[in-house]
Amino acid sequence: MPGLLEIICLHDADARRAEEGGADRVELLGSLDDGGMSPEPALVEKVRAATGLEVRPMVRLRAGFGTDGGEFVRLQGLVNAYRDAGADGVVFGFLNGYDEVDAEVCAALAATADCPWTFHRAIDQVLDADKAWRLVPRLPRVDQVLTAGSARGVEFGLDYLVARCRADAQVAALVMAGGGLHAEHVPWLARAGVRAFHIGRAARPLGQYKAYVDAPLVRTWRELIDDEVGRAA
Template sequence: MDSLLLEVAVHAAHDVAGAIEGGADRLTLESPADGADLSPDLAAAGATLRESDVPVRIMLRLNDSFTTTGGEFNRLVGLGEEYLALGAEGLVLGFLDADLEVDTETCRALTAALPGVPWTFHGAFDSALDTRRAWRDVVGLPGLTAVRTGGSSRGLAHGYDELLARCQESPEVAALAMPSAGLVAEQVPWFARAGVTQFHLGPQARPGGSAKAWVDASYVRSWRSLLDDL
């Protein structure tokens, strides 16, 4: 089996050392705010990128909903360009429409404005009304390399069986799926056998799962060892 990618969410430059020392292959930078992960300011982005010698993707999201407006869209493009100029390897974004379907039009427009940039569809994906249709909608989106998912809006504690089944039946889904919300160690071998090659750590990388705790190298290392043993 090829090496499995381990991605770790960081909130600031102080999280970088623990993530990299623990064996993270890629980082995502996001700023927690009132229960939503939003875009960090440019100073935080620059400081984090200077600390990291592994690829960093940065959250491109300005409000706590999964939609955007025309005016905000222009701000997202500009912010994305600034993150990339600072050295970001890619971006994290995603939109749903009023019917809770993947807003492919907005996703395509934004990625067309930032051509050639690899990106991850964030957890908005799990709030789509019809997940089977949502997977059909995202497969083939330009630049998309990962979908951060728990298989359900309530995370893998509820969505594990469904997500595993989709990965087993569809190589295209397995290639994009990046299990995240509520991921536990026991689930990893089953996902790997189904063809999943990337995994995301959020609270799992922090003592007590607290956003106030810094990313801990020993926590990350335990996951790195698990993936390497496979």
């Protein structure tokens, strides 16, 4: 199967440049605060009009990976608004007070979305990773798990991520590697069975979010991923 390349985008200009560079999907953020917050539905609509790429907005309204009953109603409303605005999927991931995957909340939000979704990097914050990886694949409609293998980023989680993917083909099929991903990580991950990759700063000149996504940089990642996934296959 070909590799998948997802780019963090903040507006329609980013999305257009991501598409020009050969990306497959946009993770749309409203802000970069605390690892990424929800965009306004109007921004989703604007990005949808600007690109033919798959668009998945973040569903997250506060720092951390917990939520509560009152906020959950707002999250459901956001998901419905995103779908009405043309989003192809969504991105979220919630933990309970014991730093375990909050399966009840995630399943309920997935039912609201009624579309494919990405479990966000909350999985890198759980206390029991084995338990989390048994639970997440059973959540309805989840088709990707964004993970660095460590809360500190891919640089620190690479060995763990490679080992887990080599040990379980189902995990490898779900993993989208991201969170400080560097080019030198890609061959190791591809050989472990990973086929999806996620970048943010690496798609921008000098790694600065003040700069727009750069199509030639995206193209270099596109070529790298295609080359390494092709070799691994």
